[in-house]
Amino acid sequence: MFAFTHKQADASLCRYAARFSAFGRSSGKTLAGSDSVRRIALRSVCIGSQDPTHDHGFSERPGRQSDRQTDGMASIADFYAGKNVLITGATGFMGKVLVEKLLRSCPGVNTLYILVRPKAGQSMQERVKDMMKCKLFDRVREDDPDFHRKIVPISSELMQPGLAISPEDVERLTACINVVFHCAATIRFDEPLKHALQLNVIATQQLLSLAQRMEKLEAFIHVSTAYANCNRRHIDEVIYPPPVEPKKLIDSLEWMDDSIVRDITPRLIGDRPNTYTYTKALAEFVVQQESSKLNIGIIRPSIVGASWQEPFPGWIDNFNGPSGVFIAAGKGILRTMRANNDAVADLIPVDVVINLTLAVGWYTAVHRPKSALVYNCTTGGINPFHWGEIEHHVMSTFKRNPLEQAFRRPNANITSNYLINQYWILVSHKFPALIYDLFLRLSGQKPQMMRIFNRLHKAIGLLEYFSSQDWEWNSENMNMLMGQLSPEDRKTFNFDVRQLNWPEYIENYCIGTKKYVLNEDMSDIPAARQHLKKLRNIRYTFNTVLLVFIWRVFIARSQMARNIWYFVVSLCFKFLSYFRASSTLTA
Ligand SMILES: CCCCCCCCCCCCCCCCCCCC(=O)SCCNC(=O)CCNC(=O)[C@H](O)C(C)(C)COP(=O)(O)OP(=O)(O)OC[C@H]1O[C@@H](n2cnc3c(N)ncnc32)[C@H](O)[C@@H]1OP(=O)(O)O
Numbered sequence: 001m002f003a004f005t006h007k008q009a010d011a012s013l014c015r016y017a018a019r020f021s022a023f024g025r026s027s028g029k030t031l032a033g034s035d036s037v038r039r040i041a042l043r044s045v046c047i048g049s050q051d052p053t054h055d056h057g058f059s060e061r062p063g064r065q066s067d068r069q070t071d072g073m074a075s076i077a078d079f080y081a082g083k084n085v086l087i088t089g090a091t092g093f094m095g096k097v098l099v100e101k102l103l104r105s106c107p108g109v110n111t112l113y114i115l116v117r118p119k120a121g122q123s124m125q126e127r128v129k130d131m132m133k134c135k136l137f138d139r140v141r142e143d144d145p146d147f148h149r150k151i152v153p154i155s156s157e158l159m160q161p162g163l164a165i166s167p168e169d170v171e172r173l174t175a176c177i178n179v180v181f182h183c184a185a186t187i188r189f190d191e192p193l194k195h196a197l198q199l200n201v202i203a204t205q206q207l208l209s210l211a212q213r214m215e216k217l218e219a220f221i222h223v224s225t226a227y228a229n230c231n232r233r234h235i236d237e238v239i240y241p242p243p244v245e246p247k248k249l250i251d252s253l254e255w256m257d258d259s260i261v262r263d264i265t266p267r268l269i270g271d272r273p274n275t276y277t278y279t280k281a282l283a284e285f286v287v288q289q290e291s292s293k294l295n296i297g298i299i300r301p302s303i304v305g306a307s308w309q310e311p312f313p314g315w316i317d318n319f320n321g322p323s324g325v326f327i328a329a330g331k332g333i334l335r336t337m338r339a340n341n342d343a344v345a346d347l348i349p350v351d352v353v354i355n356l357t358l359a360v361g362w363y364t365a366v367h368r369p370k371s372a373l374v375y376n377c378t379t380g381g382i383n384p385f386h387w388g389e390i391e392h393h394v395m396s397t398f399k400r401n402p403l404e405q406a407f408r409r410p411n412a413n414i415t416s417n418y419l420i421n422q423y424w425i426l427v428s429h430k431f432p433a434l435i436y437d438l439f440l441r442l443s444g445q446k447p448q449m450m451r452i453f454n455r456l457h458k459a460i461g462l463l464e465y466f467s468s469q470d471w472e473w474n475s476e477n478m479n480m481l482m483g484q485l486s487p488e489d490r491k492t493f494n495f496d497v498r499q500l501n502w503p504e505y506i507e508n509y510c511i512g513t514k515k516y517v518l519n520e521d522m523s524d525i526p527a528a529r530q531h532l533k534k535l536r537n538i539r540y541t542f543n544t545v546l547l548v549f550i551w552r553v554f555i556a557r558s559q560m561a562r563n564i565w566y567f568v569v570s571l572c573f574k575f576l577s578y579f580r581a582s583s584t585l586t587a
């Protein structure tokens, strides 16, 4: 808990943020990367931590709400009616689905304030305009063509002190916001620690400080990840002690230059696979520290995939997690990957996560649990499906609905054996890439396949940790919440994954990657099939040429190879004659 006032907290966080922004520019003035410095650095940040908290009591928090609703069974849409909602990460994958669902299923919602930054040469307004044109919003557009009037973008760069929100906007938000959904984060697995800390932890801290100043705030919902504690096998709905006290880490990294931080990062993150899961765990702790002052809910989704039902099946807009793997396999580029066939593939559809998130917003505001409630949002313990089954359904879907301009016919296999995987990487990835690049060179083009494979191997390498083992998540709070919903809300905000039909979901997911990520037209499938036939003919021709070449090099030149060849051929011939004779006899 912070022992100082909100204003002081803000000032101190702004200082951290300002110092962090200066890090990249200050490398010349900081200490050199000697071993002793690294040791001191590590010692200064590795400290003991607290006990887990799991308090399900409910409390009154005086002075937080002006127009509180107390009827636990009131509908979720009714709760959001007239409310002002603040959303971070609204331009991201999950944020967009959250905005869409709020507009569609809670038509009475007053205003959605979304924190957006200018990016890639586009102003904040242009980005929001583009976002609202997205196909995802088709159903909302049909219901209310004027829906954009409810969306108010607020310029904000979360990496900056005070989140770079103007004083006028701060005033506006603190006066009217009822519910906050914090979705923004860097989800890259290779993010430098300082950057991940700045966005996932410090920005969260700053948002919490802002939230404390919101006069009408009823709930603060933080989106975490089920893998924040992936160093444990069994994960309960509690906030585990952080690997390090966030404030100490922030203070310690302050004086280190980027190269030292890079060197000590593996020691700091310890048994976590990347800076993403590490900083998300720290963020949970930071959020928990505010739970005596705010009504807080924490959602922990596992691997978020395409939509299951809403607004339509298979909606997806990025290459993250399994989507990139499915696409690479469908394009015939990815042929092998390390994954455990029998491990649970804990995918969760994005619409399920968003339905749960909105329900948690409602429940947290209405019931005000005494401490932050954590909701593990996973499928493995309820309706398990395995990577081996996923492989089968992905391959079968892409064979029936091929992607355009595939590199080879889709035929990917997963294996948990390192050596077998390395063998197939050599034979099925590197060798064809070399041949293709040779062909490109000879035809006067720039070679590119080897570069693509190197990037693919880097990406796959970062995912293997998650596809090679499984975890057990307790999801009591998700079940408890389901029991709290009215039958109507259970339908409108469905997060009951027992009803999920995996083969159908995976098929829609793969088709979704084709339609919405690659923007391919379903009417071009016959041409894509023709292309696969052409690839099959190229393969047959290539194999025949290879066989003739081997025959010329070895068989025609060596008596011993010729003898072995005749022996094998006569053996085959004898077998054939034997089977033909025995089948004639039985007939
Ligand atoms: C064998 C086949 C059968 C299938 C069955 C088996 C499947 C096993 C699948 C296993 C999946 C396991 C997934 C586990 C995930 C655990 C998740 C934990 C949950 C979470 O909380 S967070 C969400 C997950 N986060 C991520 O997935 C992020 C991972 N990505 C990264 O960290 C970086 O993107 C990466 C991989 C380091 C690459 O970085 P970089 O090289 O810098 O590239 P960019 O990201 O900048 O992308 C550049 C450009 O390329 C496009 N892109 C990215 N990936 C692909 C791809 N696979 N194919 C084609 N194109 C791709 C990307 O969109 C960018 O395009 P722009 O136009 O935007 O420039």
Ligand SMILES: NC(=O)C1=CN([C@@H]2O[C@H](COP(=O)(O)OP(=O)(O)OC[C@H]3O[C@@H](n4cnc5c(N)ncnc54)[C@H](OP(=O)(O)O)[C@@H]3O)[C@@H](O)[C@H]2O)C=CC1
Pocket (backbone or CB within 6 Å): 088, 089, 090, 091, 092, 093, 094, 095, 115, 116, 117, 119, 156, 157, 158, 159, 182, 183, 184, 185, 186, 187, 199, 223, 224, 225, 226, 280, 300, 301, 302, 303, 304, 305, 320, 321
């Ligand atoms: N996808 C998944 O599989 C899972 C995701 N999660 C969690 O869900 C949340 C949302 O993830 P997802 O939607 O997939 O992620 P995305 O990467 O799609 O979206 C991230 C969002 O954060 C915003 N953001 C990032 N950096 C900044 C910044 N410096 N200033 C302002 N905004 C910024 C992005 O804005 P911009 O468009 O400007 O970049 C974007 O809106 C995250 O908290 C993530 O940890 C949890 C489990 C699984």
